[in-house]
Amino acid sequence: MIKGTFLDEISHDIPHQNWGRKEWDEDFRHMKQIGIEMVILIRSGYRKWITYSSDVLIKEMGAYQPSIDLVKLFLELSEKYGMLFYFGLYDSGKYWTTGQYEKEVEINKAVIDEVWARYGQYKAFKGWYISQEISRKTNEIVSLYASLGHYCKSVSGGLTTMISPYIDGVKNISQYTSKTSRPNCVSLDQHKKDWDDIFKGIKGAVDIVAFQDGHVEYDELIDFLRINKEIAEANGLECWTNTETFDRDMPIKFLPIKWEKLRLKLELAKQAGIENAITFEFSHFMSPQSAYLQAGHLYNRYQEYVREQSEKQTVICEADKP
Amino acid sequence: MIKGTFLDEISHDIPHQNWGRKEWDEDFRHMKQIGIEMVILIRSGYRKWITYSSDVLIKEMGAYQPSIDLVKLFLELSEKYGMLFYFGLYDSGKYWTTGQYEKEVEINKAVIDEVWARYGQYKAFKGWYISQEISRKTNEIVSLYASLGHYCKSVSGGLTTMISPYIDGVKNISQYTSKTSRPNCVSLDQHKKDWDDIFKGIKGAVDIVAFQDGHVEYDELIDFLRINKEIAEANGLECWTNTETFDRDMPIKFLPIKWEKLRLKLELAKQAGIENAITFEFSHFMSPQSAYLQAGHLYNRYQEYVREQSEKQTVICEADKP
Amino acid sequence: MIKGTFLDEISHDIPHQNWGRKEWDEDFRHMKQIGIEMVILIRSGYRKWITYSSDVLIKEMGAYQPSIDLVKLFLELSEKYGMLFYFGLYDSGKYWTTGQYEKEVEINKAVIDEVWARYGQYKAFKGWYISQEISRKTNEIVSLYASLGHYCKSVSGGLTTMISPYIDGVKNISQYTSKTSRPNCVSLDQHKKDWDDIFKGIKGAVDIVAFQDGHVEYDELIDFLRINKEIAEANGLECWTNTETFDRDMPIKFLPIKWEKLRLKLELAKQAGIENAITFEFSHFMSPQSAYLQAGHLYNRYQEYVREQSEKQTVICEADKP
Numbered sequence: 001m002i003k004g005t006f007l008d009e010i011s012h013d014i015p016h017q018n019w020g021r022k023e024w025d026e027d028f029r030h031m032k033q034i035g036i037e038m039v040i041l042i043r044s045g046y047r048k049w050i051t052y053s054s055d056v057l058i059k060e061m062g063a064y065q066p067s068i069d070l071v072k073l074f075l076e077l078s079e080k081y082g083m084l085f086y087f088g089l090y091d092s093g094k095y096w097t098t099g100q101y102e103k104e105v106e107i108n109k110a111v112i113d114e115v116w117a118r119y120g121q122y123k124a125f126k127g128w129y130i131s132q133e134i135s136r137k138t139n140e141i142v143s144l145y146a147s148l149g150h151y152c153k154s155v156s157g158g159l160t161t162m163i164s165p166y167i168d169g170v171k172n173i174s175q176y177t178s179k180t181s182r183p184n185c186v187s188l189d190q191h192k193k194d195w196d197d198i199f200k201g202i203k204g205a206v207d208i209v210a211f212q213d214g215h216v217e218y219d220e221l222i223d224f225l226r227i228n229k230e231i232a233e234a235n236g237l238e239c240w241t242n243t244e245t246f247d248r249d250m251p252i253k254f255l256p257i258k259w260e261k262l263r264l265k266l267e268l269a270k271q272a273g274i275e276n277a278i279t280f281e282f283s284h285f286m287s288p289q290s291a292y293l294q295a296g297h298l299y300n301r302y303q304e305y306v307r308e309q310s311e312k313q314t315v316i317c318e319a320d321k322p
Numbered sequence: 323m324i325k326g327t328f329l330d331e332i333s334h335d336i337p338h339q340n341w342g343r344k345e346w347d348e349d350f351r352h353m354k355q356i357g358i359e360m361v362i363l364i365r366s367g368y369r370k371w372i373t374y375s376s377d378v379l380i381k382e383m384g385a386y387q388p389s390i391d392l393v394k395l396f397l398e399l400s401e402k403y404g405m406l407f408y409f410g411l412y413d414s415g416k417y418w419t420t421g422q423y424e425k426e427v428e429i430n431k432a433v434i435d436e437v438w439a440r441y442g443q444y445k446a447f448k449g450w451y452i453s454q455e456i457s458r459k460t461n462e463i464v465s466l467y468a469s470l471g472h473y474c475k476s477v478s479g480g481l482t483t484m485i486s487p488y489i490d491g492v493k494n495i496s497q498y499t500s501k502t503s504r505p506n507c508v509s510l511d512q513h514k515k516d517w518d519d520i521f522k523g524i525k526g527a528v529d530i531v532a533f534q535d536g537h538v539e540y541d542e543l544i545d546f547l548r549i550n551k552e553i554a555e556a557n558g559l560e561c562w563t564n565t566e567t568f569d570r571d572m573p574i575k576f577l578p579i580k581w582e583k584l585r586l587k588l589e590l591a592k593q594a595g596i597e598n599a600i601t602f603e604f605s606h607f608m609s610p611q612s613a614y615l616q617a618g619h620l621y622n623r624y625q626e627y628v629r630e631q632s633e634k635q636t637v638i639c640e641a642d643k644p
Numbered sequence: 645m646i647k648g649t650f651l652d653e654i655s656h657d658i659p660h661q662n663w664g665r666k667e668w669d670e671d672f673r674h675m676k677q678i679g680i681e682m683v684i685l686i687r688s689g690y691r692k693w694i695t696y697s698s699d700v701l702i703k704e705m706g707a708y709q710p711s712i713d714l715v716k717l718f719l720e721l722s723e724k725y726g727m728l729f730y731f732g733l734y735d736s737g738k739y740w741t742t743g744q745y746e747k748e749v750e751i752n753k754a755v756i757d758e759v760w761a762r763y764g765q766y767k768a769f770k771g772w773y774i775s776q777e778i779s780r781k782t783n784e785i786v787s788l789y790a791s792l793g794h795y796c797k798s799v800s801g802g803l804t805t806m807i808s809p810y811i812d813g814v815k816n817i818s819q820y821t822s823k824t825s826r827p828n829c830v831s832l833d834q835h836k837k838d839w840d841d842i843f844k845g846i847k848g849a850v851d852i853v854a855f856q857d858g859h860v861e862y863d864e865l866i867d868f869l870r871i872n873k874e875i876a877e878a879n880g881l882e883c884w885t886n887t888e889t890f891d892r893d894m895p896i897k898f899l900p901i902k903w904e905k906l907r908l909k910l911e912l913a914k915q916a917g918i919e920n921a922i923t924f925e926f927s928h929f930m931s932p933q934s935a936y937l938q939a940g941h942l943y944n945r946y947q948e949y950v951r952e953q954s955e956k957q958t959v960i961c962e963a964d965k966p
Contacts, residue, residue, distance in 0.1 A: 011902075013894060013895050014894070015891055015894045015896060015899040015900065015902075015938060016891070016900075016901075016902035016903070016938065017937075017938050017941060018900065018902065018903045018938050018941035018942045018944075018945050019941055020941070020944065020945065020948070023941065048862070048863070049904065062863075064862070064904070064908055066904060067903075067904060067907060067949075175895040176822050176823050176824055176895055177822050177823075178498050178499050178500040178822040179498050180498055218370070218386070219370070219384075247337055247338070250335060250336070250337045251335050251497040251498055251575040251576075252337055252574060252575060252576075252896060253895040253896060254895075254896075255337040256337065256338075256340065257338075258333075258337075258338035258340065259338070259340045259389075260371065260386070260388060260389060263389060264386055290937075291936060291937035291938045292613060293339075293612075293613035294337060294338065294339050294340050294613045297339060297340035297341055297342070297345065298340045300340075300342065301340050301342065304342070305389075500820050500821050500822040501820050502820055540692070540708070541692070541706075569659055569660070572657060572658070572659045573657050573819040573820055573897040573898075574659055574896060574897060577659040578659065578660075578662065579660075580655075580659075580660035580662065581660070581662045581711075582693065582708070582710060582711060585711060586708055614935060615661075615934075615935035616659060616660065616661050616662050616935045619661060619662035619663055619664070619667065620662045622662075622664065623662050623664065626664070627711075
């Protein structure tokens with residue numbers, strides 16, 4: 001089921017919980033408890049806000065000096081709890097969104113060098129997350145992914161690389177409008193064509209693709225999941241799902257998802273043959289210590305479900321015995 | 323005062339709390355504690371999301387199989403705590419909103435049959451709630467209400483039926499815009515005329531009308547409450563108030579209402595001679611275990627008020643003694 | 645650091661917490677604990693909602709009778725905890741926003757008289773807050789501030805008066821739109837010119853100006869802080885900062901700010917030579933008992949910071965010893 005979660009500590013849109021080391025330690029314990037084995041720092045920085053005291057980003061981007069080294073903290077906790085840590089690249093919030101792809105690559109190469117030199121010795125450091133999230137194909141994004149993926153691998157001895165794109169569906173809508181859906185969106189065919197092209201271009205540079213599962217109607221999801229898996233595997237990528245644990249259908253953007261919706265999405269992924277899920281994200285939307293108390297109840301519902309599933313599994317295995 | 327609450331488990335717009343049986347049991351206990359005697363399932367289903375494993379809705383509407391039978395749970399808890407249970411009809415979210423009223427009636431008749439056969443033996447099953455909420459008169463809505471109300475009664479031996487319309491006031495505005503008010507709204511006269519017509523058409527089919535009290539300015543409320551009571555009673559319906567416990571004036575849609583606002587609305591209802599109130603709704607906006615902690619404080623303020631009122635009452639009664 | 649907080653009990657836009665005396669007592673204790681020495685009632689009334697049973701406002705404005713005397717409660721708690729209390733004037737929500745400045749002044753003079761007669765004997769009553777918040781200069785606002793400031797002083801034997809304007813920056817945007825920024829905003833020069841004029845006009849009537857610090861980009865803040873201090877002091881006003889503890893960058897309006905942002909703003913204020921900060925506001929966004937649990941964590945982070953700063957200070961002082 002859910003084996004990984006993002007850590008959204010430089011957030012675009014989710015209000016911050018203001019946790020210290022004590023709360024983070026407790027949260028890793030909660031994650032472990034429900035089977036989460038990997039954590040993915042969603043981005044190491046966004047514009048001027050950064051997760052570690054980066055000489056590169058302070059000098060080149062004028063980033064603000066953070067008061068805590070979150071990369072170190074998360075690596076230490078990953079080692080303490082036996083989790084894999086994926087490092088999310090820097091998102092300038094300006095270069096790649098205004099056509100300056102090369103600058104986005106260049107600043108990230110310096111970040112990758114710096115981070116690997118500083119944190120590469122941690123055993124928990126197991127992969128890279130390319131944080132520039134996209135939905136539709138452009139030639140530039142393909143080469144951005146390819147350049148960054150290859151560079152991560154070349155520096156780190158071939159560690160795993162991951163992306164988590166979204167589908168340009170009915171719920172792909174700015175979090176800064178109050179609407180929750182829109183009329184025009186990508187067709188299944190166009191999505192397939194776009195992503196088949198992208199995968200061809202990033203093959204070898206990116207190992208895992210985990211599409212966000214919240215931008216299409218629940219009804220449409222199964223078809224997209226199947227297509228995603230088909231074209232990813234045809235191009236040699238592993239296909240996971242990023243099963244979102246927040247609710248995109250509500251006027252408050254964003255609170256924890258209704259358990260029935262999460263359950264449906266997990267079962268659709270299973271039906272599509274997708275075995276691995278990560279989620280965006282545990283600490284706000286699923287944690288017993290989340291500021292959103294609905295999250296703790298979601299944690300309980302999910303645990304009951306996992307238990308129920310594993311009991312079913314046991315029964316099936318028993319039945320299989322000669 | 324507040325003697326009933328909706329149960330908003332298939333919600334349009336209020337994020338879900340992800341409660342299990344334990345939390346629901348506790349919540350019924352909290353309700354009972356402040357004098358709530360009836361619970362109204364706001365709708366048994368909306369589009370594909372349903373509260374019980376309905377063969378009808380799974381087959382006809384492609385509804386998703388729920389993981390829990392909420393109708394059974396709520397009936398059991400109603401019996402445990404001595405509450406009356408009202409069953410909310412199915413809202414297709416498409417037929418009646420696009421002119422296909424007959425289809426809305428037809429699917430609901432099948433739901434009514436199914437539900438009565440399955441749950442009619444529960445002693446707590448005491449009424450029906452027609453969940454299609456409207457504000458202005460159309461001929462079709464009158465016959466939808468009339469058909470469904472009569473059908474509920476005919477199947478169940480005449481159990482009580484209820485509706486809870488809204489007033490087309492300044493705060494009648496989509497929860498998916500960020501505004502909180504709008505310029506054009508219904509006049510008192512037009513409202514009176516519309517609803518007098520509607521009541522004439524649904525007389526005998528609907529027993530109780532409880533208008534939502536949150537769509538007009540606090541200043542205007544008393545006039546609407548008086549009109550509502552006057553025309554409802556003139557047509558043989560009981561007039562209750564649905565006193566909303568969430569705040570319509572805030573940018574976050576929706577959090578618990580300020581106690582002073584709720585108190586004012588309750589006192590205005592009393593002034594208008596309306597004796598019974600239900601609320602939308604206890605579990606998010608008034609419960610000590612709500613994810614919105616303001617709700618627990620509202621619970622305390624309301625309890626203090628009830629105590630204070632009953633002490634006043636005692637003093638008055640004592641004074642009346644010879 | 646933060647030595648004062650607003651009390652936002654008649655709120656425009658922040659959902660109410662529904663606290664009673666017990667919670668308020670506890671909150672003053674929490675404030676005191678982190679060094680808060682003054683509380684500022686943000687407004688004594690807005691339109692028909694009022695904080696104390698004002699004969700003036702009930703008669704003249706048709707205000708609703710409140711169920712609790714908040715002014716008395718806050719004065720009592722201020723005395724209990726040794727805090728200074730500032731009384732926020734009445735905001736009609738209509739006169740001064742539609743050009744009827746004289747009416748706004750007139751009703752407030754009656755409020756000032758009433759309040760001073762009723763509560764002036766409390767030792768904690770130490771100042772007045774002129775609650776009409778503005779950003780750009782108009783002649784009428786200058787005379788409104790001047791009239792009200794002088795009147796407060798004349799009635800109360802010269803107690804301190806305070807205003808808290810905002811900067812017409814990129815984040816000056818209605819809380820009722822879902823956007824968080826806008827293209828056109830005031831230039832530094834225009835801001836300087838406007839406010840230099842305003843200060844000239846309100847000199848002697850207003851003692852302290854504490855600009856809200858959340859309407860400009862973090863990058864721009866230092867320049868505005870410096871200008872504010874320069875022109876305020878040139879005109880004989882004390883310049884404080886109103887460091888907002890809620891986050892203006894998020895789709896949910898408004899939840900507690902990320903600690904790193906608050907820390908940055910406090911350090912920028914220090915750099916600009918501003919020594920005193922108030923905040924909007926403690927009870928929702930920084931209190932351990934806030935309904936927003938992020939607030940309690942912000943409280944902890946802030947306390948750690950204060951401790952860390954004072955340890956640094958001690959080290960410096962020790963080093964200075966001969």
